[in-house]
Amino acid sequence: MxxxxxxxxxxxxxxxxxxxxxxxxxxxxxxxxxxxxxxxxxxxxxxxxxxxxxxxxxxxxxxxxxxxxxxxxxxxxxxxxxxGFNGVTVAETTLVAGAAVPDAVLARKAADAGIAGLEFYAGVPGSVGGAVVMNAGCYGAETCEVLTSARLMDRQGRARDVAAEELAYSYRHSALHEDGPLHGQIVLSATFRGRPDQPEAIKARIAEITSRREQTQPIREKTGGSTFKNPEGTSSWKLVDKAGWRGKLFSVTGGGAKFSELHANFMINPGEATAADIEGLGEAVRADVLEKTGVQLHWEIKRIGRAR
Missing domain, CATH: 3.30.43.10 (Uridine Diphospho-n-acetylenolpyruvylglucosamine Reductase, domain 2)
Structure with a gap:
């Protein structure tokens, strides 16, 4: 064959x-x-x-x-x-960053250039491409507030620049998602606009965000960041915690996975977990929270591929 x-x-x-x-x-x-x-x-x-x-x-x-x-x-x-996709160029208060640039690097590059408004990226565990797709954000700021345009490539290899408005942003969602008109297009780079400020002041705010993240999130564990989107009017971690899943080991086929004791919306692989353990934990928690509270949690983490 x-x-x-x-x-x-x-x-x-x-x-x-x-x-x-x-x-x-x-x-x-x-x-x-x-x-x-x-x-x-x-x-x-x-x-x-x-x-x-x-x-x-x-x-x-x-x-x-x-x-x-x-x-x-x-x-x-x-x-x-x-x-080939990890460069950052700066012109006045505008930055163009390749899709492979880590979000934290983007924040630091902006600070070095005296461009404020992108500090929150120091707390986003991902890269520019993912941030554009999912409207990544934290601590009250989101990608849609600083993005002006993105360069996309379709399945046929054709590239074009689109304005941020065409991405139709909402909370952790864009036109690039599975249900959107731009699904399947690849983010190549993105253009951001901030505002002028003193580099020292910007770096101080980044240091504050970094410190807060280190104290409240299991960043040195094998984790995937926030597991569920926050439902209207509450926080996912509160629902997970209330349902009794903080630190509780769950196993399907491997060594097991759990929600972090430090942050109850962060799943972690404490050692020998399989993907089935991790996804199975998330689904078990979704079902339990729905039964106990009536609230349906929605995945923020993307799951790809085939079960074994």
Missing amino acids: TDWRDNLPAVRGKLLRDEPLGPFTWFRVGGPAEVLFVPEDEADLSAFLAGLDPAVPVTVLGIGSNVIVRDGGVEGVVIRLGR
Whole structure:
């Protein structure tokens, strides 16, 4: 039988078969990608997509901070943007950042340039591409407040710039989500606008955010950040805590996963958890919270791939 992977377009970047994805995620779990593609630059990605069989599924994986890769791995091609997408350029109060730039790096670059308004990114565990897709935010600020435009590429390899308004932002949601008109398009870069301020003042605010995060979140654990979106009028961690799930070990097939004792909306892999343990914990908590409180929790963490 012919393997579709034998007929992939030529690339300048890396094409890897059956590449384990666990090491690319913060949970450190998950099966392999049938093909992992790390493009050299935008042109490399464009040529690959233009030549790829349209029937082959394509999944984009950022820095893996807010995702569960299921144990059976991911069908088709997984694209991970790397060095060709991690630049930041500054002009007056505007920054253009590649999709692979970590959010915390974006915050620091803005501070160095004397651009205020992006400090909250120091508390967002992800990269620019993911922030654009999910309208990432924390401590009362969101991506939609500072984003002016994004550069996207469609499944055929065609790139274009879109204004922030076209992304139709709402709480942790955009037109790039599964139910949106731009679903399937890849974020290449984003343009942000802040306001002028003294670098020392900006860095002081970043230090405050960083300190607060270190004291209240399990950032040195194998975690995926906030598990559930906050329901209207309350916080997810309060519901998880009230239902009795803080620190409670849950296992399906492995060593088990749990919600952090430090922050009850953060799932952690305390050692040998599988993706099934982690996702199973989230679903068990959703069901329990719904039964006990009548509130339906919605995932903020993305789950991709096939169960084993």
